[in-house]
Amino acid sequence: MVTIGGTASTTAVLRVMNERAVFAEIFKRGKVSRPELAQATGLSKPTISMALADLERARLVRPVGLRTGNAGRAALLYEIRPQAGYVLAVDIGREFVRVAIADLVGDIAARKDEHRKGGESPRELVAWLAGLAHTLADEAGVALADITLTVFGTPGVHDKGTSSLQLAPNLPGWDRPGSIGLFEGVAGDAPYLVENDVDLAAVGEGAYGLGQGIAHFALVWIGTGIGMGIMIDGKLYRGCQGAAGEISYLPVGEGDPLVNRGRGMLESVASADGVVALAGRLGMRGVSSAKDVFDAARAGDEAAREVVAAEADHIAHALAGIIAVLDPELVVLGGGIGVQAGDMLIGPVTEFLGDLVALRVPMIKASTLGTDAVLLGAMAVGLTRARDLVFERAVAQAPLG
Structure with missing residues (x-):
């Protein structure tokens, strides 16, 4: 909640809620005009204009040209600023590791598919992934510090109680308590999620397939x-x-x-x-x-x-x-x-x-989707969560409104 002088500001809270709604709608639609945002969100046109101004000032959205062809004035279009955040998606399969960096609108900036030798210890696998992340970031022209979120797709079940992977025989050693914590630092200080690979493939089918x-x-x-x-x-x-x-x-x-x-x-x-x-x-x-x-x-x-x-x-x-x-x-x-x-x-x-x-x-x-299903699912999950993270950080660093 946004606070001013220790007292909740209803006006400030409402502005942040409006800005979040506008940001989410732009994220969903791609390029969109102010009238379209007003119609989709139910917010007034002055409120939409205020929210867009704050989001643009926070470098989360940007104007991207005019929509012409209709009667009346050409409508100014807005879109998510792609460089506002990046997602590192990782698919750890039995034979291959697939890694990609995508910007906040889902365009892939760099990707690698590497053959696994198999039988790697958890620390060996993590060190290899960290090296791939560095290489990929260089190819994408971004710093690891620019990564907003990393999503790992793995076999098995993430046991949050023991921070380990269960039912994943192709990842020996990951059933030990605390093993999931080894993923921390693969992409610098970026937070990370660990999801079952088939669950991610289903998300990928829903988003892209x-x-x-x-x-x-x-x-x-x-x-x-x-x-x-x-x-x-x-x-x-x-x-x-x-x-x-x-x-x-x-x-x-x-x-x-x-x-x-x-x-x-x-x-x-x-x-x-x-x-x-x-x-x-x-x-x-x-x-x-x-x-x-x-x-x-x-x-x-x-x-x-x-x-x-x-x-x-x-x-x-x-x-x-x-x-x-x-x-x-x-x-x-x-x-x-x-x-x-x-x-x-x-x-x-x-x-x-x-x-x-x-x-x-x-x-x-x-x-x-073939062999890309898990990677695309990791990207879809990552983009949705990264959208929230960049918005929350923008509010924390310089309260919108």
């Missing part, structure tokens, strides 16, 4: 692991422990030795390793990846087609439970298998679901 404009949808990630991100009323649902969507543990599929290696039943049969394992049991030779199996199926290999049929059956039974609980309008298939083999799976999965669900089958589509 097939989920745009859809309030209720689920992203089911099928690749080296299996997980789900849930969007309800346009917002990410995490659950009480942040573990909502850990569907790898659904009791779907026959038992498999992989279950005894810390993997859930569904993941043991429907992940990439499960696909390769079944192919081997069915007599396929020289198969080292799920992609090999799906390529062979496209080429007419009968054993490979049997694997694809089994995969579709596993996915359909998992989705039947998900649909019964969540009733989504859309299910997006992501991850390596979901994207690469979506053309082979969506048809039979939809057909199986017709016999498994009570009402109509939701739309089922393969993600169009």
